[in-house]
Amino acid sequence: MAKKTLIPAEKWEGLRHAMEEAAGTRKTSKTPVPLAEAAGEAARPERGKKRSAGEKGKEERTGEKGKEKKEKKKKKDKKGKKKKMKGKKGKKRKGKG
Amino acid sequence: MRKITVINQKGGTGKTTTAVNLGAALSETGREVLLVDLDPQAGLTESLGVETSGRPTVAEVLTREAEPREAFHPLSNLTVLPSSPVLAETEKRILRERPSDYPLALKDAFAGLRGFDFVIVDCPPSLGALSLMGMVYSGSLLIPLQTQYMALNGLEKILGMVKTIREAGFPMEILGILPCMYDVRTSLSRQVEEHLRETLRDKVFRTVIRQSVSLAEAPARSKDVLSYQPGGRGAEDYRALAKEVLRHG
Numbered sequence: 138m139a140k141k142t143l144i145p146a147e148k149w150e151g152l153r154h155a156m157e158e159a160a161g162t163r164k165t166s167k168t169p170v171p172l173a174e175a176a177g178e179a180a181r182p183e184r185g186k187k188r189s190a191g192e193k194g195k196e197e198r199t200g201e202k203g204k205e206k207k208e209k210k211k212k213k214d215k216k217g218k219k220k221k222m223k224g225k226k227g228k229k230r231k232g233k234g
Numbered sequence: 235m236r237k238i239t240v241i242n243q244k245g246g247t248g249k250t251t252t253a254v255n256l257g258a259a260l261s262e263t264g265r266e267v268l269l270v271d272l273d274p275q276a277g278l279t280e281s282l283g284v285e286t287s288g289r290p291t292v293a294e295v296l297t298r299e300a301e302p303r304e305a306f307h308p309l310s311n312l313t314v315l316p317s318s319p320v321l322a323e324t325e326k327r328i329l330r331e332r333p334s335d336y337p338l339a340l341k342d343a344f345a346g347l348r349g350f351d352f353v354i355v356d357c358p359p360s361l362g363a364l365s366l367m368g369m370v371y372s373g374s375l376l377i378p379l380q381t382q383y384m385a386l387n388g389l390e391k392i393l394g395m396v397k398t399i400r401e402a403g404f405p406m407e408i409l410g411i412l413p414c415m416y417d418v419r420t421s422l423s424r425q426v427e428e429h430l431r432e433t434l435r436d437k438v439f440r441t442v443i444r445q446s447v448s449l450a451e452a453p454a455r456s457k458d459v460l461s462y463q464p465g466g467r468g469a470e471d472y473r474a475l476a477k478e479v480l481r482h483g
Contacts, residue, residue: 144383144425149433152386155393156434161400161409172337172370172402 237353237372238409239426244388247358248378248414249278251449253356255468258458261311265351267322271317273358274325279316282309283456286316293317293324296339302347306377325363340371361395373405378414381426409482410439412475417445441475
């Protein structure tokens with residue numbers, strides 16, 4: 138019977154890569170930075186990580202961020218109109234009474 | 235003097251157990267061993283029954299308010315530099331006072347330290363300032379790793395930190411990854427160990443620390459496992475680890 142694999146192969150590949158970098162057998166092009174600064178960045182949780190300039194540029198080029206902004210604006214405008222309508226109705230009632 | 239930092243940002247992986255019992259096993263071979271508790275939870279200090287009230291601890295040593303020797307607590311087979319919860323406040327203070335070179339705090343405090351064959355530093359379960367001080371001081375890491383899936387995520391993070399420190403110009407080696415809490419009955423334990431060896435090869439210790447009741451019971455008696463149950467499985471595993479460490483030089 139074939140042995141059931143409990144941990145995916147990608148996990149081990151990631152570990153191998155991380156170990157090669159840690160041991161210095163895989164070269165990285167990063168320029169040295171002061172330890173206190175670099176360590177703070179490395180210890181930061183993934184969620185709070187700042188995006189690189191490259192990532193920001195990509196968004197601008199593909200226009201993803203622009204599209205999102207336009208859609209939000211459209212939704213906001215629609216809501217505004219509805220509120221105005223309600224306001225008019227209210228005034229009419231006031232006038233009748 | 236050989237310096238070893240026991241580190242893993244995950245809690246409950248066997249860091250303190252490894253620091254205490256590797257120290258005891260090395261001492262059994264005639265080596266002079268200093269154990270440094272760098273964890274504000276003071277697990278190592280408590281597990282060996284060291285009383286700290288009214289005496290300086292590692293916190294005062296780091297801020298240079300006390301000389302290391304003033305804070306040492308000699309036991310029958312080991313010397314302990316104890317910790318206390320005050321260390322959490324001290325960590326913040328050091329970060330405020332030495333924002334650019336705080337990682338060097340322990341290295342500076344121990345600059346003139348002599349008289350030991352081994353200094354073993356037990357780190358807190360985080361990759362914060364205290365752990366960084368421990369890593370930079372020794373430049374040699376022993377990583378206890380539970381033979382479970384979630385433990386592998388933590389390992390990647392430590393390796394990333396090692397890379398960062400090396401790139402900042404500090405020498406840093408991984409002495410070894412130590413499979414801990416190994417349960418011979420589960421296929422997960424066996425698979426993790428097998429793949430670890432396949433993937434990281436000579437970076438994994440040949441010794442495996444098996445799950446053992448004596449390892450859990452010894453701290454309750456304020457003893458290391460070699461004094462508590464000299465013929466037990468835990469003592470046997472840590473003696474094997476000490477031999478490997480000595481072979482490493």
